[in-house]
Amino acid sequence: MVRKITAITQFILELSDLLDKKVKFTVDEVNNHIExxxxxxxxxxxxxxxxxNGLxxxxxxxxxxxxxxxxxNSYWGGYAGDERRKWGIENNGLCLLISWSTEIVRDLYGRDGESSVNKDEWL
Incomplete structure (x- = not known):
């Protein structure tokens, strides 16, 4: 069993490694695969x-x-086409995946610190 937070953070770590190695995909290409x-x-x-650069x-x-x-896909449905305006991303679709995956982490733990998960661990 893998917790959701483990899955999404592992995904982000793999993407970060690619970004560091200067791997690049267009935003349109990434959007197509999200869709x-x-x-x-x-x-x-x-x-x-x-x-x-294997994953x-x-x-x-x-x-x-x-x-x-x-x-x-839920972020794609709401924000596809607004990547530059909303997140400032226009050159590398990996950055979009990292940004939207970070938003997923926020969704998991609450955007205002109101999540029932680990309430005692808030700074």
Missing amino acids: NKDVIDWLERELPLGSE DFSLFKKNHREWIHEEL
Whole structure:
């Protein structure tokens, strides 16, 4: 079993590694895969484990992938086309995935510190 927070933060970590290696995909290309709900599968095909910039999504089972795809798709449905205005992103679709995944973390834990999760751990 993998908690949602573990799945989404592992996804963010893998994307951050790609960004650091100067891997780039267009915002339109990423949007297309968010819409098709195949982001993880697509990235695995583009950057297979064992290759120079290979990703390791082996932690993700079918239900983890579906959850991440659904969450990303909900942001796509509300904000596709507003990436530059809303998040200042226009050059690398990986930045969009990181930004929207960060929003998913906020959704998990409450935007105003009102989540029932770990109330005693707020700073």
